Amino acid sequence: MDGELSGASEVWWVSSQGFIPMFRTQMEEVSILRGSNCRAKGAAPGLKVAVLGASGGIGQPLSLLMKMNPLVSVLHLYDVVNTPGVTADISHMNTGAVVRGFLGQPQLENALTGMDLVIIPAGIPRKPGMTRDDLFNINAGIVRTLCEGIAKCCPNAIVNVISNPVNSTVPIAAEVFKKAGTYNPKRLLGVTTLDVVRANTFVGEVLGLDPRDVNVPVVGGHAGVTILPLLSQVNPPCSFTPEEISYLTSRIQNGGTEVVEAKAGAGSATLSMAYAAAKFADACLRGLHGDAGIVECSYVDSQVTELPFFASKVLLGRSGIEEILPLGPLNEFERAGLEKAKKELSESIQKGVSFVNK
Numbered sequence: 001m002d003g004e005l006s007g008a009s010e011v012w013w014v015s016s017q018g019f020i021p022m023f024r025t026q027m028e029e030v031s032i033l034r035g036s037n038c039r040a041k042g043a044a045p046g047l048k049v050a051v052l053g054a055s056g057g058i059g060q061p062l063s064l065l066m067k068m069n070p071l072v073s074v075l076h077l078y079d080v081v082n083t084p085g086v087t088a089d090i091s092h093m094n095t096g097a098v099v100r101g102f103l104g105q106p107q108l109e110n111a112l113t114g115m116d117l118v119i120i121p122a123g124i125p126r127k128p129g130m131t132r133d134d135l136f137n138i139n140a141g142i143v144r145t146l147c148e149g150i151a152k153c154c155p156n157a158i159v160n161v162i163s164n165p166v167n168s169t170v171p172i173a174a175e176v177f178k179k180a181g182t183y184n185p186k187r188l189l190g191v192t193t194l195d196v197v198r199a200n201t202f203v204g205e206v207l208g209l210d211p212r213d214v215n216v217p218v219v220g221g222h223a224g225v226t227i228l229p230l231l232s233q234v235n236p237p238c239s240f241t242p243e244e245i246s247y248l249t250s251r252i253q254n255g256g257t258e259v260v261e262a263k264a265g266a267g268s269a270t271l272s273m274a275y276a277a278a279k280f281a282d283a284c285l286r287g288l289h290g291d292a293g294i295v296e297c298s299y300v301d302s303q304v305t306e307l308p309f310f311a312s313k314v315l316l317g318r319s320g321i322e323e324i325l326p327l328g329p330l331n332e333f334e335r336a337g338l339e340k341a342k343k344e345l346s347e348s349i350q351k352g353v354s355f356v357n358k
């Protein structure tokens with residue numbers, strides 16, 4: 001007997017010929033459901049989110065966490081491989097969001113149309129011995145193509161860029177949007193939340209505090225010396241010995257490499273990153289929803305320094321970034337770190353800009 005495999009709609013259609021993957025329009029769904037004596041399920045009011053790279057190491061747990069977010073009514077999962085399986089699996093979770101899967105470039109536009117927030121974890125991860133910049137040659141092109149789709153299909157969406165090297169992929173996204181005439185700097189955010197998550201964890205360990213009660217601003221960018229934890233501005237206020245500062249700064253800057261080496265060729269951080277990305281996406285969604293006082297660190301178009309992009313605390317709201325907060329007072333160690341960070345960042349930004357304009 002023909003019929004819908006799950007109440008959660010659109011992923012698979014069971015026919016007398018077996019399982020047929022279907023990516024139908026909503027109108028088609030409704031008429032099929034009526035014909036088969038089922039009730040049509042409409043999406044509840046809420047926000048529409050797409051994950052691009054949804055079948056990957058980050059993409060899968062991130063999609064799971066977004067399916068659990070009560071602010072999300074529609075969740076689109078896009079990848080060039082395996083989305084039918086990931087979508088079928090996640091769609092069985094009894095949470096509110098309606099899940100739809102999209103496979104391959106021909107379905108990118110349908111994946112993006114109508115989205116409020118697009119999260120991009122698509123691209124290859126590091127192996128031991130590589131820098132994030134070694135990913136540029138492959139990931140730059142992936143991010144460019146995906147952003148061309150965003151410019152065409154959901155130019156007003158908030159975009160969260162996870163793909164590395166973030167210091168270059170965010171400028172790439174900006175250049176693509178500028179070329180398309182859709183660039184809104186308030187809506188493009190590089191995800192550096194994992195640096196803050198790690199900093200809170202490591203500082204919590206040193207101070208003997210619950211990491212959930214610790215808040216460390218991490219500014220600059222997302223690679224090596226560009227990751228600049230401001231240990232003089234930790235909340236709750238505290239002080240560190242020079243040895244603690246040296247240990248914490250190095251551990252926070254090398255947290256990604258610590259995971260890459262421990263995974264020994266099987267990729268980079270995926271689970272802590274999915275957690276961090278879901279936390280950041282939730283902050284963006286709460287901002288869109290109208291919640292007040294939401295502050296997160298993010299790598300954005302900025303005038304905090306002379307560089308065109310820089311990570312610092314930003315206030316999120318209905319229009320995306322409402323305000324970029326100043327760095328605050330830095331001590332001598334942090335000022336020296338800032339100069340090193342700016343030198344590397346400047347090159348990474350230029351590399352991204354040149355890639356799109358060559």
Ligand SMILES: NC(=O)c1ccc[n+]([C@@H]2O[C@H](COP(=O)([O-])OP(=O)(O)OC[C@H]3O[C@@H](n4cnc5c(N)ncnc54)[C@H](O)[C@@H]3O)[C@@H](O)[C@H]2O)c1
Nearest residue numbers: 053055056057058079080122123124125162163164194273
């Ligand atoms: N910003 C951060 O803090 C942070 C943290 C961890 C990882 N990352 C980066 O995130 C990226 C993904 O990491 P991962 O571990 O999930 O990698 P992964 O290889 O497990 O997954 C990447 C996914 O992207 C998909 N993909 C490739 N090309 C695509 C395209 N054109 N369109 C859509 N999807 C495409 C792949 O099919 C795969 O499913 C890497 O670049 C990694 O360096 C960033």
Ligand SMILES: O=C(O)C[C@H](O)C(=O)O
Nearest residue numbers: 126164255256257268269
């Ligand atoms: O280190 C990596 O390559 C992945 C990511 O940027 C991280 O910080 O874990």
